[in-house]
Amino acid sequence: MISFILKLGARTLSLVSWLGKGALFIFPSALGMLSVLRRPQLIVQQVYSVGVLSMMIIVVAGFFVGMVLGLQGYIQLSAIKAEANLGLGVALTLSRELGPVVTALLFAGRAGSALTAEIGLMRATEQIAAMEMMAVNPYVRVIAPRFWAGIISMPLLAALFSLVGVYGSWLVGVGQFGIDHGIFWSTMQAGVEFQEDILNGIIKSFIFGGVITGIALFEGYNARPTSDGVSRATTRTVVNASLSILALDYVLTSLMFGGLN
């Protein structure tokens, strides 16, 4: 019994200290994000390593996800002779859910883990301490540009993913199964709305971008400065970011599409 209470107390304390660390991390980062705007080149460099280098995996994944959706959708829809709605189904699935979510999961694995490892290693090799010695604010120089890069890149990547996915399903539906080209696009355009579907998807991917880079940078910054600590932090980034995205997606979906408004 006493050991249970001890454990509970230890858990609570570690949760509180984690929250405190998070707050101590977020405020200087937010300040740094404002002051780094005067040096946009730092952000450009990070957009390259976070966004441009993630583009390949996003485009290829989007294409195959779209093709699978097209294939499975066609099989199910043709059973009730509704294959004309394939384009609509795929476009809604991609723009509302799969675009932002799968992109975010891939982004967490591709870019989030790299960010954590990079910053964790900076910590381990005392580069961050060296910056502080030289009166360079690491939040401005290291954290903030990466934060901006994540927030800028995610919506762009998610939009690319959705678009490529739609063309993937077009290839299967129109190319392979011979759905009429005009019907494929016209049912899609009649059913997909800009504000309801596409804009909400873009808002989602903005939020996911912030969450992923936030978790990745936090874990990297607070990683224990050993090789073991960095590896654990990287694992935690991928696990925590993926789970928070999936949970957050449900919350956002129910807010946006749940008919609560």
Added chain:
Amino acid sequence: MFSKSMEFIVGLFVLLGLAAMAALATQVGTASLKKVDSYYLVANFENVGGLNVKAPVAIGGVRIGRVSAIDLNTEAYTARVTMAIDKNYSELPIDTSAAVLTSGLLGAQFVGLEPGGDFEFLADGDEIELTQSTIQLENLIGRFMFSGAEGGTE
């Protein structure tokens, strides 16, 4: 460190992403960035069936607006449907009639308007007097079977 080629590639990436968003908005969806003003018409139906808010309002199959609200008219116990019609189509005659229709046999329901011949036009907040409720498939089948059975006994 910040080479021109990297800046170029990042610029290209941002352009590509924005182009994808634009393509999603225009190709995949129907982006109406210009906000269309609308005015409201009311119609009372005995039965709206499965009509939903945001269902299209159409004349001859062309969408001119959307259903903005469905509630119960507590005076006559009918379903009161409020429709938001685009300002572009402001010249609907006052003897226009409304019907709840179904696109296809099992498709979604929408409100179809049938313009009349009057020279006066409906204004914001006016009521469409002539309405026709949805055709309920269950009732239709029931009636058909009933009359079919009657016919058999004769």
